[in-house]
Amino acid sequence: MFQGKIKANFIKTIIDATAILVDEAKFKIADDGIYGRTVDPAHVGMIDFKLKKEAFDDYDCKEETEIGIDLDKLKTALKVATSEEMVELKYEKEEGRLKVSIGNLTRKIALLDVTEMPDTKIPSLELPAEIVISTVEFHQAIKAAESISDHVTLIADKESFELVAEGDTDIVELRLSKEQLYSLKCEERVKSMFPLDYLSDMVKVARGKSEELTINLGNNYPIKLSFEMAGGYIKIMYLLAPRIESE
Amino acid sequence: MFQGKIKANFIKTIIDATAILVDEAKFKIADDGIYGRTVDPAHVGMIDFKLKKEAFDDYDCKEETEIGIDLDKLKTALKVATSEEMVELKYEKEEGRLKVSIGNLTRKIALLDVTEMPDTKIPSLELPAEIVISTVEFHQAIKAAESISDHVTLIADKESFELVAEGDTDIVELRLSKEQLYSLKCEERVKSMFPLDYLSDMVKVARGKSEELTINLGNNYPIKLSFEMAGGYIKIMYLLAPRIESE
Amino acid sequence: MFQGKIKANFIKTIIDATAILVDEAKFKIADDGIYGRTVDPAHVGMIDFKLKKEAFDDYDCKEETEIGIDLDKLKTALKVATSEEMVELKYEKEEGRLKVSIGNLTRKIALLDVTEMPDTKIPSLELPAEIVISTVEFHQAIKAAESISDHVTLIADKESFELVAEGDTDIVELRLSKEQLYSLKCEERVKSMFPLDYLSDMVKVARGKSEELTINLGNNYPIKLSFEMAGGYIKIMYLLAPRIESE
Numbered sequence: 151m152f153q154g155k156i157k158a159n160f161i162k163t164i165i166d167a168t169a170i171l172v173d174e175a176k177f178k179i180a181d182d183g184i185y186g187r188t189v190d191p192a193h194v195g196m197i198d199f200k201l202k203k204e205a206f207d208d209y210d211c212k213e214e215t216e217i218g219i220d221l222d223k224l225k226t227a228l229k230v231a232t233s234e235e236m237v238e239l240k241y242e243k244e245e246g247r248l249k250v251s252i253g254n255l256t257r258k259i260a261l262l263d264v265t266e267m268p269d270t271k272i273p274s275l276e277l278p279a280e281i282v283i284s285t286v287e288f289h290q291a292i293k294a295a296e297s298i299s300d301h302v303t304l305i306a307d308k309e310s311f312e313l314v315a316e317g318d319t320d321i322v323e324l325r326l327s328k329e330q331l332y333s334l335k336c337e338e339r340v341k342s343m344f345p346l347d348y349l350s351d352m353v354k355v356a357r358g359k360s361e362e363l364t365i366n367l368g369n370n371y372p373i374k375l376s377f378e379m380a381g382g383y384i385k386i387m388y389l390l391a392p393r394i395e396s397e
Numbered sequence: 398m399f400q401g402k403i404k405a406n407f408i409k410t411i412i413d414a415t416a417i418l419v420d421e422a423k424f425k426i427a428d429d430g431i432y433g434r435t436v437d438p439a440h441v442g443m444i445d446f447k448l449k450k451e452a453f454d455d456y457d458c459k460e461e462t463e464i465g466i467d468l469d470k471l472k473t474a475l476k477v478a479t480s481e482e483m484v485e486l487k488y489e490k491e492e493g494r495l496k497v498s499i500g501n502l503t504r505k506i507a508l509l510d511v512t513e514m515p516d517t518k519i520p521s522l523e524l525p526a527e528i529v530i531s532t533v534e535f536h537q538a539i540k541a542a543e544s545i546s547d548h549v550t551l552i553a554d555k556e557s558f559e560l561v562a563e564g565d566t567d568i569v570e571l572r573l574s575k576e577q578l579y580s581l582k583c584e585e586r587v588k589s590m591f592p593l594d595y596l597s598d599m600v601k602v603a604r605g606k607s608e609e610l611t612i613n614l615g616n617n618y619p620i621k622l623s624f625e626m627a628g629g630y631i632k633i634m635y636l637l638a639p640r641i642e643s644e
Numbered sequence: 645m646f647q648g649k650i651k652a653n654f655i656k657t658i659i660d661a662t663a664i665l666v667d668e669a670k671f672k673i674a675d676d677g678i679y680g681r682t683v684d685p686a687h688v689g690m691i692d693f694k695l696k697k698e699a700f701d702d703y704d705c706k707e708e709t710e711i712g713i714d715l716d717k718l719k720t721a722l723k724v725a726t727s728e729e730m731v732e733l734k735y736e737k738e739e740g741r742l743k744v745s746i747g748n749l750t751r752k753i754a755l756l757d758v759t760e761m762p763d764t765k766i767p768s769l770e771l772p773a774e775i776v777i778s779t780v781e782f783h784q785a786i787k788a789a790e791s792i793s794d795h796v797t798l799i800a801d802k803e804s805f806e807l808v809a810e811g812d813t814d815i816v817e818l819r820l821s822k823e824q825l826y827s828l829k830c831e832e833r834v835k836s837m838f839p840l841d842y843l844s845d846m847v848k849v850a851r852g853k854s855e856e857l858t859i860n861l862g863n864n865y866p867i868k869l870s871f872e873m874a875g876g877y878i879k880i881m882y883l884l885a886p887r888i889e890s891e
Contacts, residue, residue, distance in 0.1 A: 260566030
């Protein structure tokens with residue numbers, strides 16, 4: 151049995167964040183919070199989130215369990231709630247449904263069979279550069295890049311972070327010095343190229359949720375994007391595979 | 398001859414309220430106000446409205462008359478007005494057109510032949526239950542129900558009012574006790590099922606116009622929905638035929 | 645070499661104003677500002693704008709030059725800026741690209757070859773009537789006219805200005821006396837008919853930019869529409885050919 155009460159905005163963010171990669175996902179409900187880790191069907195992007203029980207107003211989990219969620223259904227159920235409204239979630243194994251209550255309105259959502267849903271492991275990655283950037287500024291640059299190309303190159307060195315996209319005739323560039331970033335840790339120059347469709351979706355989720363976005367970057371290596379909400383009790387982390395530059 | 402001046406919001410509501418059922422409608426202009434009663438082509442929904450002359454700033458009707466209106470045209474004509482702007486309506490039999498003036502802008506709209514438009518009678522119904530509910534809360538539940546089904550069951554008894562929709566796998570429920578309603582009069586349990594497309598359109602019209610919505614309900618019987626605006630000088634009433642449950 | 649800094653809203657307006665007529669345009673960058681004059685492919689509408697250097701925060705032009713702009717690309721580049729944000733424009737002949745910087749984000753836009761773009765001359769017109777009208781009121785009437793017809797007749801005389809559109813069955817009219825206009829100069833009655841698609845686009849550009857719109861009108865003759873922004877340092881003028889009434 152699980153029962154919890156949480157701000158609509160928080161649970162909506164978790165669902166939206168996962169839904170950019172998959173239609174259905176497995177969530178683990180544990181005594182200290184809800185966890186999810188999912189990779190998209192093309193194995194290009196991965197999400198790993200932690201929704202700690204402290205992000206809830208009430209949280210009660212008698213027995214650790216895994217539930218399979220049709221994300222679109224839950225999204226629709228949450229749509230009637232304003233972002234500050236409280237949502238009550240309730241799950242009883244016997245019922246086999248997730249009960250979502252907003253005010254006096256209740257929706258019982260059938261759950262999916264989790265036995266067919268594989269566990270996802272986070273690959274161990276050594277990403278030498280860490281950049282903490284304004285989410286709004288990064289998102290703006292991603293949008294500009296999208297208008298001329300379908301991929302983008304990210305570069306970091308000791309002194310600066312750079313985003314470059316090249317179209318057939320035009321170029322988009324964002325160059326931020328160490329002083330223009332929240333923080334920059336980078337010993338030697340790293341450079342990787344990423345598909346803009348995935349990257350744009352990931353950054354869009356962060357936008358409006360967190361002022362800062364942490365980027366971990368390597369050389370022709372996956373990127374790690376992470377941000378927090380609810381005073382750190384919600385942590386969302388994305389991994390995105392690089393595109394290999396043909397030079 | 399008829400001439401009247403009214404807030405755009407009021408006349409827009411009347412037109413929108415009728416337009417969910419029909420494209421063309423017959424309105425009666427009398428010395429104490431404008432009246433309309435129309436049934437949709439499938440004979441599933443009916444509207445009956447009263448727009449009393451007190452809802453107008455100016456109202457002058459020399460001779461009772463009936464006019465046939467292309468609702469879409471009138472809607473378009475009213476679109477340029479903000480909801481608080483005044484609209485002047487003028488009709489002279491000889492002209493055969495309705496003159497709609499907003500500020501210095503005038504639109505003359507050709508009217509339709511009313512001789513072919515039948516009169517509509519309100520069926521006499523005994524609806525034992527009367528529920529007065531928050532329009533916003535009812536609308537929210539209707540929207541949630543729409544996302545999983547195309548019909549909804551409404552139930553009332555001495556103590557509570559209930560809305561239930563069942564989809565293939567999911568369930569939406571709204572349950573309100575007497576204390577959570579504006580009022581509830583119901584001697585014995587009644588239950589009827591309704592098509593959500595019509596019901597949703599009707600409740601959408603009421604939303605934002607009136608805080609309270611009055612529901613009259615019977616057993617496998619039509620529903621009556623009614624609300625007021627302009628301090629009671631505008632009354633809109635809908636009737637909607639039930640869907641028969643095959644049990 | 646040219647370099648300038650300007651409010652996004654100002655440069656956006658210039659681009660939008662030109663883009664209703666053409667996809668590509670030639671702009672002249674001179675030491676006292678930027679100038680553009682373009683006719684649409686059907687030779688029905690013309691724009692002539694002056695963007696004086698005083699409308700810029702910084703303006704520096706070493707050598708007069710002409711650049712060919714893909715308007716859609718520049719529009720997209722400007723989209724990331726809010727209307728009050730500053731945009732930096734930079735052009736160096738050797739580079740062959742226009743550099744558009746918004747904050748730390750830079751976009752380099754390839755320019756078009758201007759040698760194939762003809763110069764446009766303003767025809768000398770004697771338009772006896774001049775009307776200064778509320779842009780909002782004129783736009784509202786144009787929108788109403790569009791809902792019933794694809795052309796509109798404008799009439800001015802000593803005492804009033806009138807807009808009339810006739811549909812198959814309906815009529816839209818706006819009649820403003822001298823007192824209801826900002827100003828009216830008209831010795832004898834003039835009347836011309838114009839295509840609503842062009843006229844509507846032109847007035848839409850002015851709306852929200854300038855309270856007043858100056859109309860110069862003749863008899864079956866082109867119309868001149870003009871308005872100013874930025875305290876007069878931006879001037880936009882349209883010419884639109886009449887439709888000849890077949891009477």
